[in-house]
Amino acid sequence: MAKFYLEIITPGNGNSYELQVDSSMIVCDARKKVIADIVEVESGNITLDACKTRLYSVAMKTQLDDTVTLSASGIHSGQKLLLL
Numbered sequence: 001m002a003k004f005y006l007e008i009i010t011p012g013n014g015n016s017y018e019l020q021v022d023s024s025m026i027v028c029d030a031r032k033k034v035i036a037d038i039v040e041v042e043s044g045n046i047t048l049d050a051c052k053t054r055l056y057s058v059a060m061k062t063q064l065d066d067t068v069t070l071s072a073s074g075i076h077s078g079q080k081l082l083l084l
Contacts, residue, residue: 004070004077008034009058010048011082017041027073028066031055034083048083056082 002023009016019037021030034055035048055064057073058080064073075081 002071002077004075004079006034006075006077007080008038009080009082010038011084013046016080021070023071023075023077024069026067026069027055027064030070031066031083038083053083056084058082 004021004023005018006021007016007018017034017038019034021033025033031053032050035050035053038048039046056062057064057075060074064070064075064081
């Protein structure tokens with residue numbers, strides 16, 4: 001399992017976060033981990049609903065499929081993803 005460092009951009013609050021995930025995680029689980037990490041960083045002062053948010057690749061200009069792994073989606077360490 002390779003570790004990825006991703007820049008997660010949240011346009012809603014204008015912040016970006018550098019977070020670590022496993023390349024073998026399916027996108028749905030990665031999104032939940034990203035949300036939990038952001039809520040922790042923000043000390044609970046932000047509310048994000050995992051059911052209503054999606055991850056988008058800035059480089060590929062596409063929404064990531066929740067059912068495949070990050071690596072199968074073409075995501076690699078250092079990429080920027082939008083959490084919308």
